[in-house]
Amino acid sequence: MKSKKFYIPLLIFFLSVFSVFGQTRKQLEAQRKKLNKEIKQVNALLFNEKKKEKNALENLKDINKKIEVRAQLISTINSEAKILSKEITDNETKLKKLNKNLADLKKDYADMIFKSYKSKSQQSRTMFLLSSQNFYQAYKRLEYMKQYTSFRKTQGENIIVQTNIVKKLNDSLLYQKTVKDTLILSEKRQKEQIEGDRKDQEQLITTIKKKENKYKKSLQNKIKEEKKIVAKIDKKIKEEIARANRIAREKLKNKPKTVKKNEFILSPEAKALATKFELNKGKLPWPVSEGIIVRKFGKQPHPTFPGITVNGTGLHIVTKKGLSAEAIFNGVVLNILVSSEGRKNILIQHGNYISSYNNLENTYVKKGDKIKTGQKIGQIFTDKVSNKTKLIFVLFKNTTRLNPSSWILRR
Structure with a gap:
């Protein structure tokens, strides 16, 4: 006969492994949701509004952003699907072990019920006790009958527990397979969409190359203008720090304060x-x-x-x-x-x-x-x-x- 100890370690192992994979998959799932949200934002903020003037360079930058986010999403979906595949394989192996364990428990329980049926009459039990050679042996036989009844009850409970574990794992596998199928379909759709984006990207690159000098000059002028604005902001911040420090020094007349150049006196x-x-x-x-x-x-x-x-x-x-x-x-x-x-x-x-x-x-x-x-x-x-x-x-x-x-x- 097999006791409760037979399947408890297996249950603990199953739950701990499932938990580790679950955590990893949860992180990927959160990342996938975040990237899906980002794609929606990219479409809403960069592509929904019609531009009044065509700018291939600006459009290419937007397309590149969309391709970048979509590529990250495909990679995340792929990683999530791989983890799910491993989970499904591992859980199928565990399910076989659990089903075998359940069959063994049921067989043991059936044997006990049969033996109990053969000796169930009160007369048989009384004769079993009266045939004892001494009082100590009778006591031991009585204790054995009590333990046997308790063990039979425990085995019945074990079967119920084991059946529930198998059912939950079965339900989990069905859910995991559905999630995996959904992920594979989602990955396929993303790959189709990224192909369309790449075609747009190639067209824009071709357009830019035809007028490369024009776009390059425009870009370089923009970079120069940005540098001028940055220099003005830097200069103004230095002036503001100097002004703030003059006010601070006036408040600290009797407490001279040394400070590095371009740093606030606090x-x-x-x-x-x-x-x-x-x-x-x-x-x-x-x-x-x-x-x-x-x-x-x-x-x-x-x-x-x-x-x-x-x-x-x-x-x-x-x-x-x-x-x-x-x-x-x-x-x-x-x-x-x-x-x-x-x-x-x-x-x-x-x-x-x-x-x-x-x-x-x-x-x-x-x-x-x-x-x-x-x-x-x-x-x-x-x-x-x-x-x-x-x-x-x-x-x-x-x-x-x-x-x-x-x-x-x-x-």
């Missing part, structure tokens, strides 16, 4: 704010409620023209028309800069950190205003040619640019 309150800001690294909210990053931080090669480098001073985030920029942390409006085209750039000071919200059409705040986390500070400008609403978000520590992606929440 009051105790400003130091505390800067510390809180640092403690929230990686947890700060996005500067806009919804959007996708179309240009990352740092130097990056241009995707179409080899030898041309694009420098991302911050994050370029495309969002919905009419949305506002939102402050990522408590602070004070250091200044509001205005470009030659009339675009606004709000600089908010958080101790010795500065967050910059560029490409705004209107502002809701003024210099010196105290700002709260999440507060709307200005409406983001929508380009009338491309119909894109884009915020340029930059982060500084004193005058040093930081990678905003390391500071805001990952989406």
Whole structure:
């Protein structure tokens, strides 16, 4: 006869392995949902609006973004399907073992019932006790009969438990196979769509190559213009730091304060704010409620023209028309800069950190205003040619640019 101990280790092993794979699959499932959401955002924010003027270079950048996200989604779906295949194979093996164990338990139980039936009469039990050679043997036989009855009850319970385990695993396998079939179908659809995107990409590349010099010149002029704007912002920030430090020194007349060039002199309150800001690294909210990053931080090669480098001073985030920029942390409006085209750039000071919200059409705040986390500070400008609403978000520590992606929440 087999006891409860026979299948308990197998059950524990099954549950622990299933849990490990489940966690991995859950991560991939979350990533898949995130990428699906991002594809919807790419389509909504980059492709839904009809552009008033055709710009092959801009269109190619949008197509490249769509292909990039779709390729990530295909890779994620493929990984998830592979894990599911392994889970299904492992669970089918476990199911065979569990079914065999269940059959053994049922056989043992049937044998016990048969033996019990043969000796079920009270007379047989009495004779079994009376035939004992001594009192101790009679006692042992009585105990045996009690244990036998208890064991039979336990085996019946074990069969019920084992049957439920087998049923749950069967249901789990059916669900897993359905999920896998859905994933394979989804991957097929994504591959078909990415093929269509790549055809559009090839057509755009052909168009660009025909007028390569024109597009190159336009791009280089744009890069030069961006450098000029960046230099102006850098200069203005240095001026603001110098101005803030002059005010701070006046307040500290009897307490001379030495500080490095282009660094804020911080009051105790400003130091505390800067510390809180640092403690929230990686947890700060996005500067806009919804959007996708179309240009990352740092130097990056241009995707179409080899030898041309694009420098991302911050994050370029495309969002919905009419949305506002939102402050990522408590602070004070250091200044509001205005470009030659009339675009606004709000600089908010958080101790010795500065967050910059560029490409705004209107502002809701003024210099010196105290700002709260999440507060709307200005409406983001929508380009009338491309119909894109884009915020340029930059982060500084004193005058040093930081990678905003390391500071805001990952989406």
